Amino acid sequence: MAYLSLQQVSVAYQKTNILEQFNLEIQEGELVSLLGPSGCGKTTTLRLIAGFLHAHEGAVTLQDQDYTNVPVNKRNFGFVFQNYALFPHMSVFDNVAFGLRQRKESKSAIKTKVLDMLDLVGLKGFENRFPSELSGGQSQRVAIARALVIEPDLLLFDEPLSNLDANLRVNMRLEIRRIQQELGITAVYVSHDQEECFSISDQVAIMNKGNIEQLSNPADIYHYPKTSFIADFIGFKNFITFDRKEKQTEGTTYYKADTAFVVADHPGSTGREGMMGAIRPEDITFHTRENAAHTNSLSGTIHTVIFLGRSYQYEVRTSLGNFTVNEEMFAPLQPGTEVALTFPPDKWVIVEKTEVTTHAG
Amino acid sequence: MANRILLTTFTTLVFIFLLGPLAIIAAASFGEASVLQFPPDNWSLKWYANIFEVKGFLDTFKTSMIVSFAGNVFALLLGLPAAYALSRFTFKGKAGLQTFFISPVLIPGIVLGFSLLRYIIVTFNLPIYAALFIGHTIIMLPFIVRVISSNLASFDFSIEEAAISLGASRIGTFFRIVLPNIRAGILAGILIAFLESFNNVDLSVFMTGPGVSTLPIQMLTYVENYFDPTIAALSVLLMLLTAVLMFAIERLLGLSYFTKN
Numbered sequence: 085m086a087y088l089s090l091q092q093v094s095v096a097y098q099k100t101n102i103l104e105q106f107n108l109e110i111q112e113g114e115l116v117s118l119l120g121p122s123g124c125g126k127t128t129t130l131r132l133i134a135g136f137l138h139a140h141e142g143a144v145t146l147q148d149q150d151y152t153n154v155p156v157n158k159r160n161f162g163f164v165f166q167n168y169a170l171f172p173h174m175s176v177f178d179n180v181a182f183g184l185r186q187r188k189e190s191k192s193a194i195k196t197k198v199l200d201m202l203d204l205v206g207l208k209g210f211e212n213r214f215p216s217e218l219s220g221g222q223s224q225r226v227a228i229a230r231a232l233v234i235e236p237d238l239l240l241f242d243e244p245l246s247n248l249d250a251n252l253r254v255n256m257r258l259e260i261r262r263i264q265q266e267l268g269i270t271a272v273y274v275s276h277d278q279e280e281c282f283s284i285s286d287q288v289a290i291m292n293k294g295n296i297e298q299l300s301n302p303a304d305i306y307h308y309p310k311t312s313f314i315a316d317f318i319g320f321k322n323f324i325t326f327d328r329k330e331k332q333t334e335g336t337t338y339y340k341a342d343t344a345f346v347v348a349d350h351p352g353s354t355g356r357e358g359m360m361g362a363i364r365p366e367d368i369t370f371h372t373r374e375n376a377a378h379t380n381s382l383s384g385t386i387h388t389v390i391f392l393g394r395s396y397q398y399e400v401r402t403s404l405g406n407f408t409v410n411e412e413m414f415a416p417l418q419p420g421t422e423v424a425l426t427f428p429p430d431k432w433v434i435v436e437k438t439e440v441t442t443h444a445g
Numbered sequence: 446m447a448n449r450i451l452l453t454t455f456t457t458l459v460f461i462f463l464l465g466p467l468a469i470i471a472a473a474s475f476g477e478a479s480v481l482q483f484p485p486d487n488w489s490l491k492w493y494a495n496i497f498e499v500k501g502f503l504d505t506f507k508t509s510m511i512v513s514f515a516g517n518v519f520a521l522l523l524g525l526p527a528a529y530a531l532s533r534f535t536f537k538g539k540a541g542l543q544t545f546f547i548s549p550v551l552i553p554g555i556v557l558g559f560s561l562l563r564y565i566i567v568t569f570n571l572p573i574y575a576a577l578f579i580g581h582t583i584i585m586l587p588f589i590v591r592v593i594s595s596n597l598a599s600f601d602f603s604i605e606e607a608a609i610s611l612g613a614s615r616i617g618t619f620f621r622i623v624l625p626n627i628r629a630g631i632l633a634g635i636l637i638a639f640l641e642s643f644n645n646v647d648l649s650v651f652m653t654g655p656g657v658s659t660l661p662i663q664m665l666t667y668v669e670n671y672f673d674p675t676i677a678a679l680s681v682l683l684m685l686l687t688a689v690l691m692f693a694i695e696r697l698l699g700l701s702y703f704t705k706n
Contacts (some may be wrong), residue, residue: 134610137604153588156606156609157609157610157611157612157613158612159610160612161610163606163607163610165606167601167603169601169603169604169605169606169607170604170607171604171608171622171626172604172626173625173626182608182613183612185609186611186612186613186617187612227607230607231610231611234611234612267679324632327647373592377587430575
């Protein structure tokens with residue numbers, strides 16, 4: 085049985101259902117991210133778990149206990165806010181001690197725990213500072229210490245790093261992961277930053293329109309996205325809706341018009357029924373027309389070139405539509421150059437078609 | 446340079462315009478003659494002594510203090526939750542309520558005074574004290590609501606959620622987290638409302654009767670009958686009281702508090 089479980093939960097805001105018959109299971113000690121674009125329902129899910137929102141249908145359980153109607157202040161969950169939400173009129177010590185004082189712990193116990201926790205988040209000696217005297221990163225460390233010191237059954241993060249600058253974000257996410265692992269605490273982490281989620285999570289739940297489209301470990305999602313929405317979200321820019329397919333001994337051949345594409349079987353995505361193929365821009369390779377392979381190849385003309393730093397990005401026009409291709413090259417090919425595109429069989433992923441923002445083929 | 450001179454001239458003129466009458470009254474209050482004189486021929490403190498000899502000033506000062514204090518407490522009890530709710534929640538009719546709470550400022554005091562007289566005293570036959578108290582609560586309410594609301598506008602309500610998530614109750618959170626952070630606004634609201642109420646004439650004039658009057662009304666009555674500098678002396682004392690209050694506000698919050706919002 086899962087540690088935290090949301091069963092058939094529905095949440096409405098001003099009569100619009102944001103979550104409908106929503107399910108989520110989280111195992112003990114895991115850090116699970118909810119990832120998705122704004123409006124996908126990830127924050128609603130987090131606030132529902134925290135108890136700030138209530139489900140009008142379904143149940144929330146933690147360790148098999150019904151939490152559906154337990155008020156926020158009786159839940160013993162730590163919540164880390166996007167804007168830190170430190171108490172401005174209290175010192176760092178008092179901020180961190182707040183939860184322990186609510187629990188009527190002894191003065192000496194509070195002192196030990198608060199100082200230990202400040203030490204853990206790397207803020208030793210900061211206890212007499214006030215929030216207005218802290219940087220963003222320090223503030224967020226205090227917020228994390230404040231949420232952790234109550235020894236919460238669950239730690240919830242609501243985009244905790246989005247107000248920090250890029251370098252600090254990378255450091256802080258390592259810190260969060262370290263602390264979470266050190267304490268073996270179960271955590272739910274909301275973010276719209278793919279890299280951030282992938283780097284710190286055991287499991288990532290990709291959300292779209294109030295649904296989880298895929299819940300698995302980051303590598304699985306990265307390599308074998310289940311749906312076109314996820315594929316698009318994590319950087320697959322090229323999609324083809326095939327006309328028909330033929331199962332081979334190794335892999336499957338998909339056809340679009342007269343062009344055949346062999347798609348290899350891979351462990352993460354075998355048995356997928358969809359007819360849409362997705363491939364990343366960096367996985368398509370260029371060949372000159374003469375050297376083109378017979379299968380998994382398509383000829384086209386370079387339309388635009390964009391310099392990306394590490395590579396050049398080409399927009400290539402073909403008989404099956406436009407393809408986006410990233411190639412590391414010293415000197416770019418010029419628009420108008422005729423090329424053959426090669427699509428390696430093991431780079432194709434078959435996805436279910438869901439709503440997707442960019443679409444080619 | 447020419448700009449500088451112009452600015453200095455204008456500033457001086459404004460100060461003379463604002464402070465001149467006050468200075469004249471202050472000087473005249475120390476005159477000996479039994480009419481207001483400026484500059485006085487002879488100097489004396491006898492009109493200050495007279496304040497305490499003339500029947501009524503001390504009593505009405507007490508009445509004014511009681512009414513303004515009691516009304517203030519009541520206006521705060523109504524205004525603080527109202528300001529909180531208006532800032533914290535979105536609900537149907539919110540804009541209407543906002544207008545409702547500031548409406549006493551928009552209605553001329555005389556109209557408000559007359560309608561309160563008509564209903565509270567004539568129709569419901571309540572004692573004059575009650576009418577004064579209700580009337581002053583009404584005129585203080587908008588100031589309390591406005592000042593506290595503007596303070597709450599910059600309040601980050603997620604700290605309230607943070608406190609609740611750490612185990613605090615809603616009520617406990619209000620007292621331990623919200624109140625300490627809007628202390629300045631509450632204090633400013635109380636003081637501004639108090640001054641507004643204490644100096645009020647147009648409303649109070651309808652709600653005075655046999656034996657009950659407020660200080661400004663008593664002063665008005667006095668100047669109708671006497672031209673001696675007693676009122677000037679009393680005004681100086683009131684100005685001092687106001688100055689002390691403003692000084693207290695300035696020390697507590699900084700005067701910028703009133704210009705900021």
